[in-house]
Amino acid sequence: MPELPEVECFARDLRKCVKGRMIEAVQLSFTGMLRGVAPEEFGSMLTGKVFQDVQRRGKYLFFYLSGELVWEVHLRMTGYFLFYPAPAVTDKHTRALFILQGTNNLQFQDIRKFGTFRLWQKEDFHTAPSMQRGIDPLEDVFNLHVFQGLLYRRSKRSLKYLLLDQSVIAGLGNIYCDEALFRARLHPARKVGDLTKDEIKRLFDAVLGVLQEGIRLRGTSVSDYRDIWGKKGHFQDFLRVYRRKNKPCFLCGETITREVIAGRGTHYCPRCQNH
DNA sequence: CTCCGTGCCTGTGAGC
DNA sequence: TGCTCACAGGCACGGA
Known part of the structure; x- marks a missing residue:
């Protein structure tokens, strides 16, 4: 499932590949x-446009x-992009093709069809929830002081619930959340x-650490994730x-536990991450 | 404010 | 071995 590191890889790779190209x-x-746009409208809006x-x-x-x-674009669980030479080789999971x-x-491939597309005019793009909700942890404004501020008035929450809440920190999903909590021994x-x-x-430190390492290793391919050339992450x-x-556990040898916390399958070491 | 359940989907794999 | 069915989870929404 694409989380922040995987989406960052898509953004970087696609930037190199599609910038300056026109959609025919x-x-x-x-x-x-499609959200808030009819199929014909979506097609006609994008046709002839150039990726900037x-x-x-x-x-x-x-x-x-x-x-x-x-x-x-939100890739949700199983969405991803492929970029490769024409003619296009499509399969049953191909949901959209951009010549x-x-x-x-x-x-655009999406096995489970959870992904979403939306169109914005640049002038009101800043009002988009995707631009307003939560803080992106890789932006410069995100520092320890800001993080502490986010915890204020959320004291009763579990850490799992906090980290998965996209209106607080935008980008963590189940994988990097569990890994960050292990790193922090919490x-x-x-x-x-x-x-x-x-x-x-x-x-x-743990949140920033796992995200940066995830990007450096080009994402997590536990199930469907592949980059735009179809390659797995590491x-x-x-x-x-x-x-x-x-x-x-790699650190203490204790058996890793899985239990549902905040409605999600949650993995942790009961010894390293004690209460 | 917190947190649960539901719906959206389909491939996977645990268990019978 | 073959089948069924619960499960996986990001997000929006409704509700306790």
Whole structure:
């Protein structure tokens, strides 16, 4: 499932590949991802437009197009983009095909059809919830002081619930959340208000650490995630708790636990991450 | 404010 | 071995 590091890889790779290219045609084989725009309108709005930039915020991907248009994408669980030479090789999971000027096509794949597309005019793009909600942890404004501020008035929450709340920090999903809590040696059910100053610092460092390492290792391919060339990431080889139920902790040898916390499957080491 | 349940989907794999 | 069915989870929404 694409979380911040995977979406960042998409943004960086796509920026290099599509910038300056024109969309010659749009073919939708599924239209359920469209939000607030009819299929014909979506096609006609994008056709003829030129990619000017690709950006990311939280788990959202933004294609800046000519004509003051922003195409917003959320990949949700199984969405991803493929970029490869024409002619396009599509399969049953291909939901949209973008014929680009030149020799390459852009393809949107989404097994479970949870992904969403939205269009914004550049002038009111700043009002988009994807741009307003939560703080992106990789933006310069995110520092320890800001992080401490986010904890204020949320003292009764569990850490798991806090980190997954996109209106607080935008970008963490289940994998990087569990890994960050392990790094910080904090139990996922701990309450925000119980943290000491040192623990808050540890959590802050852990969140930034796992995200940066995730990007450096080009994402986590535990199930469907592939980059735009179809290649797997490597962070799955360095997971310390996620999907390691009943396996020994790399630090202490204790058996990794999986239990539902804040409604999510949550993995942790009961010894390293004690209450 | 907190947190649960539901719906949206389909591939996977645990368990019979 | 073959089948069924619960589960996986990001997010929006409704409700306790």
